[in-house]
Structures are given as structure tokens and as C-alpha cells.
Amino acid sequence: MEILRSISSLQTFLQKCRKQNGVIGFVPTMGALHQGHLSLLSNSIKDNDYTICSIYINPKQFNKKEDLISYPRTIGSDIEQLKQIHCDALFLPSDSEMYHAADVSIVYDFTHLFNMLEGEKRPGHFLGVVTIVHKLFNLINPDKAYFGEKDYQQLQIIKLFVKNYNLPVEIISCATVRNSKGLALSSRNKNLKPHEAEAALNLVKTLKKLKHDVSEFKRTYSNAPLKKQDLIRLKHLAIKIIIANPLIKLDYFEIIESENFRFTDYIDYNKNYRALIAVYIGEIRLIDNISIN
């Protein structure tokens, strides 16, 4: 595997790939790689002639300095894992390579998704994500790029971004990878103590309880739409699991219509919905989501 630390070495590598008419798959990451990243990478390796992974902890997407400082950094084992999976190249740029001194922020303003849920709770986060993804797409010009459903709102924003700016890259979404107990894999899990990791299982339990209760309601009431009062009641039942655990602080638990990412307070069984949850366990922020019908 080639390790490319500069834009010029990246360009030399890309020229080699393009000369051979190679189809390029790209997996952007912030490192601290886990099975979730490896599943994105193995999909890319399977689909494309060349796979490039980037590891760059993008300061612009962290709205809190402490969060940036405590973000796990495991570059040695990341490189080992990338070699083992036969990734072709790792782009590992420095801050000055990605943001030059006089960098001017572009104002991206193409979606209401910037300002809700993660966007509301972490002001500037998605602007930072889109800025860095735009830069990386410009540099690499991949044929396909891989993103996980775990960061569901990010995935939708990237899809809209590519559509809005007519970028010639196909966005491939990949299912969330979970550990044997159901916890969605996340780099941030590396900062959880064992008892906190146990508490974190309540995210998926809450989501699954809601999904189960929505489908029970559908069965019991023969497809009658789930009205506002009923949905509030089911959400309360699910959220009790979180509230009962003193280690967890709920940030949000919301349901959106998958098609347009608008909040909903009822369920019409002809549509698709997604429940999204965010919590703090100590200082560690965790998110998860599930499709609910």
C-alpha cells in the first residue's frame, strides 16, 4: 500500500491509476478504523480497480475543541489494517496540505439538513464535513465514494451535495456495522470504559423498541395510521430505556421521513421513516439510527 502524505504524491498515484483506465473507489475517514470502515473498504475493493482511503481528522467539523483533542488517534494500527485488507493507497495529509493559510470558506447552503438534529446540536459541523469532502473529491475525483448509514444525516447531506453540484461521483451507502451485542461501531467507542459501552447498548435497544412497537401497532390496528398521540406514547415508552440509565444524557430522539428528512409526528405505512438518536455518555457523544418501517 502506498502512503501518500502530499497532494503531489497523491496526484502521481492517480495518474498511474488513470493511465490504466482504473476505476477508483474512495473511502474518506478520520482514522481509528474499525470493522465499519473495513466494510466500506471491502465494498470499494470489490467494486473498483483501485481503492484509496483517506485519514484526516478535519478540525473544521468539530465544534468543540475538547472533542477534537480527545478524538481517538490510532494511525499505526490503522495502517496495519489497511495493508491487511489490501487497500491500494492511504492519503494522509497534514492540516496545511488541506487548508492553506488564506483558505476562504465557501458558503454551502443547499439543504435544511445543515441546521437540524446533528446540525443544530453541533453548529458548523456539516459545513466542515462538506468543505473537506468537497476538497477530497476535487483532489481524488473518485468514481465511487463510500459512506456508512451510521452517520445517516451526513450520508443524506453528501448525496444532496453531489446532486446539487453535479459531481461525477457515485455515493454508495453501506449498512451500519454492529458488535455482537448490537452497539453501532464508531471510532468514539474507543473512548468508552467497559461499563459505559454496556450503557451504550441502550441506544439500539431504544431504537428497536420503537420499531417493534410501531409494527405491533400496525398489526393490532390493521394498518390504521399511527396518529400523533400514539406516536408520542410509543416514543415515550422507548425513551424510558434511556432515561432509566443515569450514565446517559439524551440529546435527541426524533423520527424523520426518509424521503425528505422532515420531522414527522405520525406514521403513514406507505412511507419510510427513520428514527435517530443522540446521547452523551460522560463527554462522549454517540449517535445511532434505524429504519422503522
Ligand code: PAF
Ligand atoms: O464520517 C467521517 O468520518 C467524516 O465526517 C468524513 C466523511 C471522513 C469527513 O471528515
